[in-house]
Amino acid sequence: MAQVAPKAVVLLSGGLDSTVTAAIAQRAGFCIYCVTISYGQRHAVEVERAQAVARALGATEHVVVAVNLRAFGGSALTDDVEVPKDRTPDERVGSIPVTYVPARNTVFLSLAVAYAETLDAQTIYFGANVLDYSGYPDCRPEFIHAFEAVARLGTKMGVQGRPIEVRAPLLMLAKSEIVQCGQELQVPFELTHSCYDPGGDGIACGRCDSCRIRREGFRRAGVVDPIPYAILYQGPDNG
Numbered sequence: 001m002a003q004v005a006p007k008a009v010v011l012l013s014g015g016l017d018s019t020v021t022a023a024i025a026q027r028a029g030f031c032i033y034c035v036t037i038s039y040g041q042r043h044a045v046e047v048e049r050a051q052a053v054a055r056a057l058g059a060t061e062h063v064v065v066a067v068n069l070r071a072f073g074g075s076a077l078t079d080d081v082e083v084p085k086d087r088t089p090d091e092r093v094g095s096i097p098v099t100y101v102p103a104r105n106t107v108f109l110s111l112a113v114a115y116a117e118t119l120d121a122q123t124i125y126f127g128a129n130v131l132d133y134s135g136y137p138d139c140r141p142e143f144i145h146a147f148e149a150v151a152r153l154g155t156k157m158g159v160q161g162r163p164i165e166v167r168a169p170l171l172m173l174a175k176s177e178i179v180q181c182g183q184e185l186q187v188p189f190e191l192t193h194s195c196y197d198p199g200g201d202g203i204a205c206g207r208c209d210s211c212r213i214r215r216e217g218f219r220r221a222g223v224v225d226p227i228p229y230a231i232l233y234q235g236p237d238n239g
Helices: 017-027 045-057 104-119 139-155 173-184 209-221
Strands: 008-013 029-036 060-068 121-127 163-169
Touching: 008 017, 017 029, 017 045, 017 121, 017 139, 017 173, 029 045, 029 104, 045 060, 104 121, 104 139, 139 163, 173 209
Parallel strands: 008 029, 008 121, 029 060, 121 163
Antiparallel strands: none
16 A cells, blocks of 8 residues: 655745745655635735646645735834835844744744644644844744644644644755755745735845845855846845
8 A cells, every 4th residue: 555645734925935844745755735814914925836836746736825924014014115126135134034924934833733723634834944144033933933833722633732844944044055956856946936026016125135135145146036127226235
């Protein structure tokens, strides 16, 4: 009898990191069940990209959940707050940026846990990364470990002795290493979206923190970034 592959829930934003994470989950032998959160984000095009990525990777299932975090605001991604542009690496260090969405990853992981319980899946893959982004408190290993404890204590699976594990395989990788990993796994980079402030046509701005970090990661990895940018900022080297 053929062995049935285990299930894993993947938080898929349509961005570079979550797409590489999904491919890593597949390489580990999991059938992937992707969940994307449409949370009122300024860069809503990423939901469409997530759908395209899920199809390209052959996800067993892909669910899009609507949660209106714009009702709270408090972030440049969910409120009428300007997205920072043209910042150097030094300017990105030292404080929590305005692109932080209050408790976003707590909300996202809670929804992923709920989905995992319906699937009887004991593994969640999460594309958090701490090295290239400064100041995001919900991308730290301490947060992930604490969330696993919450899930163990607050779910039926957890109290029955089948706790849900949260895996963040990119957590300590530089962006260039993430790109190299994606290249090895033949990730569809052309389908991904990373920009915080795209134009109405969905084209990446090329100037926000996320665009600059992504572009520098591809440059350092020696890989051509296949997505178009509205502006290629010619300023100080990204580091």
